[in-house]
Amino acid sequence: MANMAVSRIKREFKEVIKSEEIVQCSIKIELVNDSWTELRGEIAGPPDTPYEGGKFLLEIKVPETYPFNPPKVRFITKIWHPNISSVTGAICLDILKDNWAAAMTLRTVLLSLQALLAAAEPDDPQDAVVASQYKHNYSLFLMTARHWTNAYAGGPSRFADCDQKIQRLKDMGIDEHKARAVLSMENWDLEKATESLFS
Amino acid sequence: MTVKVKLPQLLLVVVWIFWCWYFRGHFRKMASIVAAANNDDRVHLICRFYTRGMCRFGNLCRFIHPDPSQPTAAGVDGGSQPASNRLHDSHTAAATTSAQTDPKKWVLAPVFVPKNQQRISIEPGSSSSNDNCKDEASASSTTYAAVVVGPGGTVVQSDVSSEETTTTCPYQFNCPYGDMCTYEHNQMCEMCGRYSLHPTDKEQRKSHIALCIQQHEKDMELSFAIARSKDKTCGICFEIIMEKSGREQRFGILPNCNHIFCLECIRKWRQAKQFDNKIIRACPECRIPSDYVCPSAFWVETKDEKEKLITDYKKALGEKDCKYFKKGEGKCPFGNKCFYKHALPGGERVDVGVPKRNKRKIQRADDEILDLFDLYLWDFVDRREFHWLEILSNFTDSGDSDWSEDFE
Numbered sequence: 180m181a182n183m184a185v186s187r188i189k190r191e192f193k194e195v196i197k198s199e200e201i202v203q204c205s206i207k208i209e210l211v212n213d214s215w216t217e218l219r220g221e222i223a224g225p226p227d228t229p230y231e232g233g234k235f236l237l238e239i240k241v242p243e244t245y246p247f248n249p250p251k252v253r254f255i256t257k258i259w260h261p262n263i264s265s266v267t268g269a270i271c272l273d274i275l276k277d278n279w280a281a282a283m284t285l286r287t288v289l290l291s292l293q294a295l296l297a298a299a300e301p302d303d304p305q306d307a308v309v310a311s312q313y314k315h316n317y318s319l320f321l322m323t324a325r326h327w328t329n330a331y332a333g334g335p336s337r338f339a340d341c342d343q344k345i346q347r348l349k350d351m352g353i354d355e356h357k358a359r360a361v362l363s364m365e366n367w368d369l370e371k372a373t374e375s376l377f378s
Numbered sequence: 379m380t381v382k383v384k385l386p387q388l389l390l391v392v393v394w395i396f397w398c399w400y401f402r403g404h405f406r407k408m409a410s411i412v413a414a415a416n417n418d419d420r421v422h423l424i425c426r427f428y429t430r431g432m433c434r435f436g437n438l439c440r441f442i443h444p445d446p447s448q449p450t451a452a453g454v455d456g457g458s459q460p461a462s463n464r465l466h467d468s469h470t471a472a473a474t475t476s477a478q479t480d481p482k483k484w485v486l487a488p489v490f491v492p493k494n495q496q497r498i499s500i501e502p503g504s505s506s507s508n509d510n511c512k513d514e515a516s517a518s519s520t521t522y523a524a525v526v527v528g529p530g531g532t533v534v535q536s537d538v539s540s541e542e543t544t545t546t547c548p549y550q551f552n553c554p555y556g557d558m559c560t561y562e563h564n565q566m567c568e569m570c571g572r573y574s575l576h577p578t579d580k581e582q583r584k585s586h587i588a589l590c591i592q593q594h595e596k597d598m599e600l601s602f603a604i605a606r607s608k609d610k611t612c613g614i615c616f617e618i619i620m621e622k623s624g625r626e627q628r629f630g631i632l633p634n635c636n637h638i639f640c641l642e643c644i645r646k647w648r649q650a651k652q653f654d655n656k657i658i659r660a661c662p663e664c665r666i667p668s669d670y671v672c673p674s675a676f677w678v679e680t681k682d683e684k685e686k687l688i689t690d691y692k693k694a695l696g697e698k699d700c701k702y703f704k705k706g707e708g709k710c711p712f713g714n715k716c717f718y719k720h721a722l723p724g725g726e727r728v729d730v731g732v733p734k735r736n737k738r739k740i741q742r743a744d745d746e747i748l749d750l751f752d753l754y755l756w757d758f759v760d761r762r763e764f765h766w767l768e769i770l771s772n773f774t775d776s777g778d779s780d781w782s783e784d785f786e
Contacts, residue, residue, distance in 0.1 A: 183615055190616040246614055247650050277654060281647045282613040282637070282662035 184245040185215045188285070195286045206289040208239075216241045220252070220289050224332065225297040229324035230258070233332025237292070238268075239285065249279035252288060257356070259320075259327040259363060261301040261310035266360070270295075271305035308364050316366060323363045330359065344369050348376070430560055569594060603676035610677050613663050614643035619677075629677050632668040633688055635661045641673050692717060703730070 195201060195208050207221040220237035224230025236255040242248045252275055254268035262271045272295055274283060304310030313320045326341045328334030341359075344367060348358035353376060365371040425441035427433035433443065547553050547561030565575040569590035576582040607629070608620045619629060619640045630644035639647075639662070648658050648671065659667045672691045678684045700718035702710040706728065710716050713732050721727045 187616050247647060248652060278657060279653065280657070280660070280662040280665065281643070 184241055184243055187246055188215045188218075188241055191284045191286065194284065195289075198286055205293065206286065208285055208289070216243075218285070219255075220285070222289050222293045222296070224328060224334065225293055228297050229321050230260075230296045230328050230332070231334070232336075233328035233334040235296075235332050237289070239288075246281045246283070249275045249283070250285065250288065251275075252292070257327060257331040258296075259309055259324040260296065261299045261304045261306060261313045262295060263309075264306050265309060265327075265363070266306075269305060271300075271303060312363075312366065319366055323367070327359070327363070341367065344372075348372065351376075431558065606679060607677040610638045612640040612643050613637055614639055614647060627675075629674045630671040631674050631678060631684065631687060632661055632666075632671060633684070634668040635664050635666040636679070637661050637663040638677065641671065644671050703728075 192208060192210075195206070198206075201207065205223045209219040209221075211217040211219050218239040218241065220239050222235050222237065224233040224235065234256070235258060238251075238253045238255050240251040242251065252270055254263055254270065257265065257268070259265055263269070270292065272291065274280070274291055275288070299313060301310040301313045309320070312323065322338060322341070325334060325336045326338050329336050329338075341362070344362055345355060345358045347369060348362070349355055351373070353361075357376075358372075361372045361376055362369070365375060423441045425433050425435075425439050425443055428439065428441070428443040433439050437443075547559055547563050549555075549559075553559050553561070553563060562577055564573040565577055566572070567574045567586060567590060569587065570593070574586050576586075604620075608618075610619050610629070611617065612619050617640070619638070620627060622640060626640060626642050628641040630639045630641035632639070632644070644662075647662055650658050656667070659669070661668060672688050674687055678687050695717040696719055698718055699705060700710050700716055700720055702708050702712070703716070703718070703720045706722045710718075710720060710730060713730050714720075715732075716730075719727070720730055
């Protein structure tokens with residue numbers, strides 16, 4: 180069985196390397212070790228989204244029962260998205276769970292994830308805080324997502340206001356990522372963020 | 379002195395007299411047979427050497443030299459009579475006389491089976507399976523054909539060419555007698571390359587060519603099937619199905635869509651326990667649900683091919699006993715919706731009626747029960763080992779040596 184998983188991954192690897200998306204630099208797959216069971220994926224943030232310009236790294240673990248079971252995929256790069264945990268990078272996507280199909284490939288998974296970045300599903304959230312912000316304060320969500328993209332994925336947009344607030348918390352001895360996460364959760368309200376940090 | 383000289387001669391005479399006396403019965407029998415055959419009192423015996431074109435006695439010969447221009451003469455009778463008819467008359471005298479010259483009837487030549495002829499004909503294992511045969515054989519099985527061919531006098535033909543070998547020269551194209559041979563030589567069939575065409579029998583030629591064309595069409599069909607299958611990749615394991623090993627080299631055809639999978643993979647997918655039935659019953663590529671998977675040695679592309687395959691498949695399943703019905707001993711939960719055969723040990727088919735449903739389930743909505751029921755039925759069909767697969771694999775295995783080289 181493991182044999183089938185490995186031989187299929189090998190074939191898929193060739194397919195992804197030849198595919199158009201590689202040429203356009205929108206997706207990429209790399210080997211992590213020689214076992215073919217652990218891979219590193221990379222997707223480009225889709226255009227006209229807050230993730231534009233960012234490169235998002237993914238951890239892909241291929242189970243022995245692949246392709247009869249989906250690969251386990253997680254964002255390594257921190258991302259602000261209703262269907263992706265801002266803490267762990269866990270993804271809520273049906274095809275990676277109970278809607279998997281054996282004919283799907285790593286390429287289709289990565290493309291689906293790219294599509295997920297472009298079209299979030301706030302009604303089926305992975306990260307409830309992000310989803311709530313998305314629903315109730317969309318402009319703030321866009322800013323936060325752009326900021327995260329800039330901070331973690333090499334996105335172009337910088338927000339001086341955000342950086343300032345993070346710097347204030349850092350001065351209080353808070354770790355930068357923690358400061359950013361708390362501020363994002365508290366809708367960039369410095370007071371509330373401080374409160375939740377020190378209470 | 380004189381006595382000494384004459385003694386051996388005397389002995390010879392005595393032996394000759396004894397010999398004549400001993401075989402008198404046979405002479406009488408032969409004479410009567412020949413007479414009856416020709417409906418004439420005169421004894422007609424046709425010269426064996428003349429028929430081979432080498433009688434040294436010419437007009438002085440004691441035996442008849444028949445005129446070839448008279449087809450009605452005994453022994454020159456052409457091949458217009460069907461073989462089976464001739465064999466029916468196996469014990470008649472006509473056959474025995476003409477057998478001398480007509481190679482087609484040599485098989486009917488009288489055979490000397492003195493005492494044990496009865497024993498042979500009713501021996502178990504010989505072809506005396508019905509009463510008709512026993513009677514015929516014991517009463518008059520004086521010919522080789524009657525003993526060997528068996529009941530009804532029909533020759534069992536296993537092959538296209540076997541028919542010809544019994545009526546024409548067994549050496550065929552490399553006959554050492556060449557033109558001198560009394561047998562007729564078959565002509566080569568251009569389609570199969572065998573010497574299988576009778577030189578004069580038009581019916582035989584026609585039927586042989588028809589068989590050849592049929593065979594050729596089959597071969598072509600097979601070639602096309604291989605050609606369209608050989609580069610097909612399974613959508614699950616991504617391997618070229620025709621390049622997989624042995625039993626894995628099979629397609630699993632979904633009735634409702636045209637996506638390609640190998641049988642092993644699609645079966646495995648459909649048996650996955652970790653997903654909903656809705657997911658695993660759907661095609662992994664297009665998500666169109668299919669009720670079952672139809673195994674096939676080759677990829678089918680057109681609707682007609684697919685329909686034929688599925689019909690054959692269901693028919694083949696219908697030949698196999700249901701493992702729940704157990705020839706009447708058990709109960710099949712699928713009732714008359716079951717694909718498998720419900721027959722008693724005697725072979726009598728039984729309609730077990732509509733499937734019995736669980737009372738608890740009946741309280742639920744009707745449609746839902748039916749859906750559930752169908753799912754289980756198809757599960758059952760999917761998971762059984764198929765008889766039909768064996769037939770299919772035999773088919774491909776047998777043809778293996780013929781075509782595999784062309785495509786490697």
